[in-house]
Amino acid sequence: MSDQVVENKPAAEPAIRTVRVLIQPTPRKIRVRFGGETVAESVKALIVHERGHLPVYYFPREDVRFDLLESTDHSTHCPLKGDASYWTIQAGGRISENAAWSYPEAIPESKGLEGYIAFYWDRVDQWFEEEEEVFVHPRDPYKRVDFLASTRHIRVELDGVTVAESRSPVISFETGQPVRYYLPEADVNSEYLLSSDTVTRCPYKGIAAYHSVQVAGTEHKDLIWRYNEPIAAAKAIEGRLSFYNERVQIYVDGELEVVAKSERSVLDSIRLHIA
Known part of the structure; x- marks a missing residue:
């Protein structure tokens, strides 16, 4: 096994000017539902970026059901x-x-x-x-997956045991996140897998189910996730299993990968820019 280490880390922060609040129109039709009713629907919504916060959609008043x-x-x-003011x-x-x-009376900025x-x-x-349900938060137009x-x-190793090995991964490259490796189910050793009731949602992939992993009597909770019915844009990872790189040892072509922490400032700088 090679002693070399391959690092997985974000690129250097771009040298660009930033603004505190970025307000932009979105060409997408955005719809909100509550209690069986469409509360707002618009093709003229705004997407607002604010440093340190997730994007937010704003709807023109005329496209909001004020009777509700x-x-x-x-x-x-x-x-x-x-x-x-609130409703x-x-x-x-x-x-x-x-x-x-x-x-109703916003500051000049x-x-x-x-x-x-x-x-x-x-x-x-x-x-x-449009007609696709989105989870957790709006999809950021400055984020790419x-x-x-x-x-x-x-090769995935946990506590000295190889729990998965594959030569046909689908690799996920997502802005602001570590590289993820989605492996065919057949390439993950099922004898180490435990079922889990955990479910999470991702705006860029859909609804994820989880597995825990047990090695040498130690259970590692929710170490693996999979998208059994991903959104259309993530169809390539349907049914595949991915491990938290941060909690296992992953060898890529024989070299141990070191996962750096995500640097949110990089994404923020790209998102909040002045052209």
């Missing part, structure tokens, strides 16, 4: 946007308190948000981009 909203006394202040959603016999907000309404992602039932078929020799 009730204004509240709740308010908050943001130094980058101004004072926010509670009532639909289908259900209530989601202070689930929507707007900036964020004037473009006046006349728009935003919703907390986790206080509504469903989000759609590529799934590439490969013939690299991937």
Whole structure:
């Protein structure tokens, strides 16, 4: 086995100027549902990037069902946007308190948000981009995910035991994340796998199921995940298994991979730029 080490780390931060809030139109049709009703739907929504936060969709007031909203006394202040007013959603016999907000008199830096309404992602039932359901948060237009078929020799070791080995991985290259290796199920030793009830959601891949791994009597909880029914853009990894690189030893063509921590500042700088 080679003693060489291959490092998996983000590129150096680009030398670009940054802004604190970036407001852009999105060409996608965005839809929000709650209590069996479409609360907002628009082809003129904005996507707003703010340093240190996930992207947020804002809808023109005319594309929001105000018959389903009730204004509240709740308010908050943001130094980058101004004072926010809030609404509670009532639909289908259900209530989601202070689930929507707007900036009726935004500060000059964020004037473009006046006349728009935003919703907390986790206080509504469903989000759609066009007719495809999206989970967790909006898909960031400055983030890229590529799934590439490969013939690299991937060997996964845990506590000195080889638990998977493949020469036909699909490799995921995702902005701001470590490289991930999705292996055919047949190339993962099933004798070490334990079932798990854990389920997570990813806006770029879909709904993930998990396996724990037990080696020499030690259980490693939710070490493996798979997308049995990924979204169309992630079809290449359907049914394949991937390990957390950070919790195992992965050898790529005989060289031990060292996974560096993601540097969110790199993605933030790319996302919040002035052309």
